[in-house]
Amino acid sequence: MERKAKKRSRAHRPLFALLSRKKTLYSTRRLIEAARARGFRTRVVDVLKCSLVIERDQARILVAAEELSGIAVAVPRIGASVTAAGIAVVRQLEASGVPVVNGSEPIARSRDKLRALQHLASAGVEVPRTVLARGVGDVGALVDQVGGLPAILKLIQGTQGVGVMIAHSAAEVESILSTMWDLGHEILLQEFIAESRGRDVRALVVGERVVGAMRREAKKGEFRSNIHRGAEGMPIDIPAAYAQAAVLAARVLGLDVAGVDLLEGNSGPKVLEVNSSPGFEGLELATGLDIAGAIADHAASLAMRPHRRSGG
Numbered sequence: 001m002e003r004k005a006k007k008r009s010r011a012h013r014p015l016f017a018l019l020s021r022k023k024t025l026y027s028t029r030r031l032i033e034a035a036r037a038r039g040f041r042t043r044v045v046d047v048l049k050c051s052l053v054i055e056r057d058q059a060r061i062l063v064a065a066e067e068l069s070g071i072a073v074a075v076p077r078i079g080a081s082v083t084a085a086g087i088a089v090v091r092q093l094e095a096s097g098v099p100v101v102n103g104s105e106p107i108a109r110s111r112d113k114l115r116a117l118q119h120l121a122s123a124g125v126e127v128p129r130t131v132l133a134r135g136v137g138d139v140g141a142l143v144d145q146v147g148g149l150p151a152i153l154k155l156i157q158g159t160q161g162v163g164v165m166i167a168h169s170a171a172e173v174e175s176i177l178s179t180m181w182d183l184g185h186e187i188l189l190q191e192f193i194a195e196s197r198g199r200d201v202r203a204l205v206v207g208e209r210v211v212g213a214m215r216r217e218a219k220k221g222e223f224r225s226n227i228h229r230g231a232e233g234m235p236i237d238i239p240a241a242y243a244q245a246a247v248l249a250a251r252v253l254g255l256d257v258a259g260v261d262l263l264e265g266n267s268g269p270k271v272l273e274v275n276s277s278p279g280f281e282g283l284e285l286a287t288g289l290d291i292a293g294a295i296a297d298h299a300a301s302l303a304m305r306p307h308r309r310s311g312g
Contacts, residue, residue, distance in 0.1 A: 014072030014303055016040035016296075017098075019047050019089060021079060026281040028077060030292035038296050040072070047078065047086045059095035073303035075101045075257075075295065077277050080157065083111050099302040101295065102276050106254035110276040113156050113188060116253060123252040125245065126270045128152075128263065129191040139174045142189050152190040153177070166192070193270060196263040200272060203238055203246035204283055204291055205258045210246055211294040213238035214286045233286035245269045256302075257295055 016035040020028040023044045032042045045063060053060040061068040074093050078086030091104040110116050114132055121127050129146045133153075143151055153176050155163030167173040173189070180187045198218035203210045214233040238246075246260035249271045259278025262269040280291040 013039055013041045015070050016042045016299065016303075017068070017071045017074040017093075018042065018044050018077060019074060019086060020044050020077040021046055021048070021082065025077075027279050027292070030280075030284070031075060031077075031295060034290070034292040034296035035299070037293075038300055040296075040300075045074075045089075047082055047089045050085075050089050050092075052088060052092050054092075059092050061089065061092055061096075071098045073099050073101065073299045075299055076107065078107060079277065080111065083107075083157075099305065101256045101299050101302060102258075103254065107276045110253050110255060110258070110274050111157060113154065113273070114186075116274055117188075119252055120249055120271055120274075123248070125249050125252060126265075126268065128193060128270050128272060131189045133177055133187045133189050139170055139177065143170060143173055146189055146191040149173075150192045152192050153180075154188050154190060155180070156186050156188060193263045193265050195266050199264065201236065201238065201242055201262045201264060201269070202233070202278075202283065203242065203260045203262060204278060204280060204294075205246050205250040205255070205260055206294045206298050207256060208247060208251075210238055210243045212280075212283050212287050212289040212291050213242070213246075214283055216282075233282045235287040242269045245271055249274050256298060 018028060018031055018035075022028060023032070028044060032044070035042050045068065049063055050068070051062040053062060071093070074090070076086060076090050078090075087104045087108055090100055090102075090107065093100055094104060109119060117127050117130055131142050131145045133142055143149060149170070150166055150168045151173060153165045153167060153173065157163075165176055167176055177187055199215060201213060201215055203213045205211070213236055215236050216231045216233050218231045242262055245262060246258075249260050250258040253274055255274065255276055257276075257278070259275040259280075261272040261275070263272050283289070284291050
C-alpha cells in the first residue's frame with residue numbers, strides 16, 4: 001500500500017522535461033537531480049526520437065508512438081549537431097503552450113555566430129570587430145578591417161572551440177579562407193584581443209543575473225580557452241561591468257539561460273560568444289556553486305506562470 005501511495009504521489013508531481021541526447025551527461029544528470037529535489041518528476045527526451053504531429057489547432061509530439069504530454073516546463077539542452085531537430089521540437093512545445101527555458105528563436109539566434117553578433121552590436125554590446133568573408137575582396141583589406149594580424153578565423157556555426165583558427169600572416173589567412181570557401185563554408189574574420197590571449201571569462205546567466213563565473217586559462221601552446229580543450233577554470237568575483245555585459249547579451253538574444261564568454265580587453269569586456277546550452281561541469285567544479293539548482297529554480301518559476309499557446 002505504501003509503495004502504491006508513493007507511486008500515486010509521484011504521478012501528481014509536475015513534469016520537468018529535459019531535451020537531451022544522453023542521460024549520462026554531467027549537466028543532464030545534475031539538472032535531473034536538481035529538478036527532483038524541487039518536487040518535479042523528470043523525463044529525458046531525445047529530440048531525434050521525436051515525431052512531430054502538426055494539424056489545425058494541435059501541436060503534438062510522439063516518442064516511440066506515445067504522446068508526450070503533461071509537461072510543466074521543458075529545458076532544452078541541444079547540441080550543435082542536432083540544432084535543427086532540437087529547434088523544431090522546442091517550437092512544437094511552444095505551440096502547445098509548454099513553457100521552455102530558452103525558446104526556439106533565441107536558440108536559433110545564438111547558434112548562428114554572425115546573426116548573434118549582429119544583434120549584440122546593434123544593441124550596443126561591445127564585441128570584437130568582425131568581418132564576414134564570402135570569398136570576395138582583398139584579403140589584406142579584410143585583415144585591416146579587424147585591426148591587422150594576428151587574426152581569428154571561425155566558422156559561423158561551431159562550439160567548444162571547433163572551427164576556430166588563428167592566422168599570423170596574410171598567407172595563412174588566404175590559405176584558410178581558400179580551403180574553407182572550397183568546402184562551402186562561410187568564415188568570420190575577427191579581431192584578435194592580444195591582452196586576452198588564451199584567457200576569457202565565462203559567466204553563467206540565469207534570468208537577470210550571473211549565478212557563477214570563472215576565468216578560463218588555455219593550456220600551454222593553445223589560444224582557445226575552452227574547458228573541453230584542456231583549459232583550467234578558476235572562480236572569480238566577476239566585476240560589475242562584466243556581469244552587466246553578460247546579462248545584457250543574454251537579454252538581447254532572448255535567452256533565459258546562457259553561457260556568455262567575455263574577452264578582457266584594455267577598454268573593458270567584449271562579448272565573444274553566447275551559448276544557449278552551456279555545459280557547467282567546469283563551473284560547478286571550479287566554484288562549488290549549485291548552477292543546476294539555479295537553472296531548476298528558474299524553470300520552476302516559469303512552470304508556475306500562466307501560459308498560452310503560441311500563435312506563430
